[in-house]
Amino acid sequence: MxxxxxxxxxxxVDIVVYGYDGGKQLKMLLIERGGEPFKGHWALPGxxxxxxxxxxxxxxxxxEEETGVKDLFVExxxxxxxxxxDPRGRVISVAYFSLVNLQDHPAVASSDATKAEWFPLNELPELAFDHSDIIKKANERLAAKVRYQPIGFELLPAEFTLGQLQQLYETVLNVESFNKRNFRTRILRTGILEEVGRQQxxxxRPAVLYKFNQETYKKLAEQRDGGVLRRALDFEI
Amino acid sequence: MxxxxxxxxxxxVDIVVYGYDGGKQLKMLLIERGGEPFKGHWALPGxxxxxxxxxxxxxxxxxEEETGVKDLFVExxxxxxxxxxDPRGRVISVAYFSLVNLQDHPAVASSDATKAEWFPLNELPELAFDHSDIIKKANERLAAKVRYQPIGFELLPAEFTLGQLQQLYETVLNVESFNKRNFRTRILRTGILEEVGRQQxxxxRPAVLYKFNQETYKKLAEQRDGGVLRRALDFEI
DNA sequence: ATAGTTAGTTTAAATTTTAAACAAAGGTAG
DNA sequence: CTACCTTTGTTTAAAATTTAAACTAACTAT
Structure with a gap:
């Protein structure tokens, strides 16, 4: 005592983890609570x-204890x-946010006799506590982040095509086939992509495969308080 | 017990409060600690x-208890x-951020036998705990916020000239006389300013006095996820 | 009346954005 | 082998925006 x-x-702590598998929907990692309160309800890991x-x-x-997912960056x-x-008394919770690609983080172990599952963002179940508030804020953060950081770094596999990158932007921004050939121009102009081969x-016509160039990214992010990168990524929808 | x-x-909780009086420097509200640990050191209110x-x-x-400052918005x-x-043991601190204009919040009472004072940002004393880390993060937030929200709403008096608004931007962005006549054009184009008279x-030549139009601001902020406002405010330096 | 100071406008050249037409590089079906 | 389908990738001209210079306006102080 x-x-x-x-x-x-x-x-x-609670953790909001977004996963991407190349499709039309982002997914979110949730667990089913094994104990009271909210036993049997879905909730954020934490x-x-x-x-x-x-x-x-x-x-x-x-x-990791609740879902088996590890080796990721959180903010x-x-x-x-x-x-x-929280019905148990005064509980203060610090929420975290993360983006992963589902190829590298597929596993969903269920250690504590709790289930863990990836849910498409538009099919989330009812959630315990104030977790739907947390998710709402996380969605806002994601929508803002896409404007000033290349989220493909975290959500896509190491090598990808411009088409896949565009699909990701359309998914995250939730727009129907938004772009023009100008997406390509703007992204390539930044210089943060590096050619690494061709589709097979x-x-x-096989597309060029790219990877992110961390060094160029860092340089850009430092220029004029990140304004250069921000303007490069903040294109019209 | x-x-x-x-x-x-x-x-x-700790609170970072920025104040503006129309000059070349923003100020920050600090208190002198009356008890251990860090007795006699300056620190953030909290x-x-x-x-x-x-x-x-x-x-x-x-x-309010420590500085007398009240009636402000915090985020x-x-x-x-x-x-x-914290040397006293495990202490978790939630930091808050606020902007005020010094005309409306001049008072610095000292209730708890502690001193409270406004310091110019470039003359901050050594600080207790990890408060200089907190201030560093607050400065980053301010630099980011200026790009997507009209900070004049909070830092300027109700009526102001375009010259004063420009001076504020130069102060916050820490640039030497950055602007062009284009500052005027871009700000006015947004429509968030409303004429209310003339200097006396x-x-x-007396300048036109403006006030912020909250309604127009809200409408702009809602358009395309705030993108319209963000692009209007994010001009080159 | 004139000088000094800041406010505010007009405008033309330079740059960037937009969106259309077009060309290229594969695989697949007959 | 050839024609065709699909997606990738380029070129380009018109439209829109940005930049920065010259210029005009309104007031006080001397």
Whole structure:
């Protein structure tokens, strides 16, 4: 038992993980809760922070324990602390955000006797706690992020075609076949893509395969406070 | 005394408040710590969260108690939870961010026998805890925010000239006399400014006074996910 | 009346964006 | 082998926007 002079809240982490498999929908990683409260409901992966681990460490640990997904980059999203957000008492939760490609993170182990599953974004189930608020904020973050960072870095496999990159943008921005040949021009002009070969065995002209060039990306991101990159990525829909 | 089955961290809030008085420098509100740890050091206003108040409520309460500054909008900035960031033990702090104009928020009461003072951004003293990290992140947020929201709403008095607005942008972006007559064109084109009169008794052609039009702003912010407003405000330096 | 100072407009050249037509490189079916 | 289908990739001219220079306006101070 632990005793303190003043009352203290519990602190948890929750993790919003988006996955992409090349299709028309992004997916989100959810778990089915094995215990009360909200037993049997779907929820974001997450749990209590240990006192000897940093917040991000706690997020990665809980994610792996509950879903088997690991080796990913996370960024902090927002902290939720409404007085009555958890029926167990005062619980403050720090939410994290991540993008992965589903080829590299397919596994969904179920260690704690809880199920874990990838849901298409437009078919999410009802969620426990205030997790639908968290997801709403994460969606906003994603829509903003796509404007100033090349999200393909994280969502696509190492090598991809411009067509796949465009499909990803259309999926994330949720627009019907938005682009023009100008997508190609604008993306290539940035210089963050590097040719690495050609498609094989496709029933049409094989497309050039590209990979992201981290160095060029960094240089661009530093120029004028990132404004150069931001303007390059923030094209009309 | 309060007893729990598992150990719990303390949770605090810290508030970064920027003030503007029309000059060449933004200012930041700091307090001098009256107790240990870091007694006598300057720090961000802030303190422990009560269990029956929301995080934002706690931020506003602590700010008023320590500095007398109240009636302002805050937004959440980031949550700091490194294991050893506070010598008193595990303390997780939710940082908030705010912009005010110094005409409306001049008062700096010192209730808790602590001093509170506005410091020019380029003359900040050494700070307690990891508060210089927090300020660094707040500066980044401000530099980003200026690109997609009209910060004049919060930093300028209700009525102002285009010259004052331009001076503010130069101050925040830290550029030497950046603009062209094009600043005027771009800002006016957005339609978020409304004429309300003319300057009086100035030794030159009196400038038109403007105020922000909240309605137009909201409409613009909604158009295409805020893209219209973002592109209107994100001009070259 | 004139000089000094900042406000504000007009405009033409330079640049960028947009969108259409067109050309290329495969595989596949007959 | 040839014609055709599909998607990739290029060229380009018209339209729109940006840039920056010269110019005009309105007021106070001397």
């Amino acid at each position: 632990y005793t303190y002079e003043y009352p203290r809240p519990s602190v948890t 749990g209590f922070v240990d006192l000897d681990e940093d917040l991000e460490t706690a997020a990665l640990r809980e994610l 902090q999203l927002y902290t939720y602390g409404a007085v009555n957000r 065995n496709v029933a049409h | 309060y007893t729990y089955e598992y150990p719990r961290p303390s949770v605090t 303190g422990f969260v009560d269990l029956d108040e929301d995080l934002e409520t706690a931020a506003l309460r602590e700010l 959440q900035l980031y949550t700091y939870g490194a294991v050893n960031r 008794n100035v030794a030159h």
